[in-house]
Amino acid sequence: MGQLRIEKVQELVKQEISQILLYELKDPRIGFITVTKVEMTGDLREAKIFVSIMGNDDAIKNTFEGLKSSLGFIRREIGKRIRLRFTPEISFEPDRSLMYSSHIQEILMRLNNEKKYELEE
Numbered sequence: 001m002g003q004l005r006i007e008k009v010q011e012l013v014k015q016e017i018s019q020i021l022l023y024e025l026k027d028p029r030i031g032f033i034t035v036t037k038v039e040m041t042g043d044l045r046e047a048k049i050f051v052s053i054m055g056n057d058d059a060i061k062n063t064f065e066g067l068k069s070s071l072g073f074i075r076r077e078i079g080k081r082i083r084l085r086f087t088p089e090i091s092f093e094p095d096r097s098l099m100y101s102s103h104i105q106e107i108l109m110r111l112n113n114e115k116k117y118e119l120e121e
Helices: 003-024 057-069 071-081 097-120
Strands: 033-040 046-053 089-094
Touching: 003 033, 003 046, 003 071, 046 057, 057 071, 057 089, 071 089
Parallel strands: 046 089
Antiparallel strands: 033 046
8 A cells, every 4th residue: 555645544543533532532531632643554454543641640541541441432433534444443652752852851951051060160
């Protein structure tokens, strides 16, 4: 299958899941969540949804429990909204890129402060 079509379907799935999470789900465990990326297999039968969750560890854990319990509903809604031969199996994964970029920022700031300290001496 063409890579361009896969990318278009990934983007469409990302938009639809974002809408479902924002407006359709009523689970109180699901907090502030952002869909950052979708990776689908070449045959479009499996989708890995990367999400960024704001909050402490308990909030993140509760949000993932809520997402896990609502997988069936989300998959059914995707099947209704997107015309594909097969509705993809969905799994949610944490997107660690924000935490990683924050870690890199802290390292750079620390190095910058050390450099300023060395220049002053």
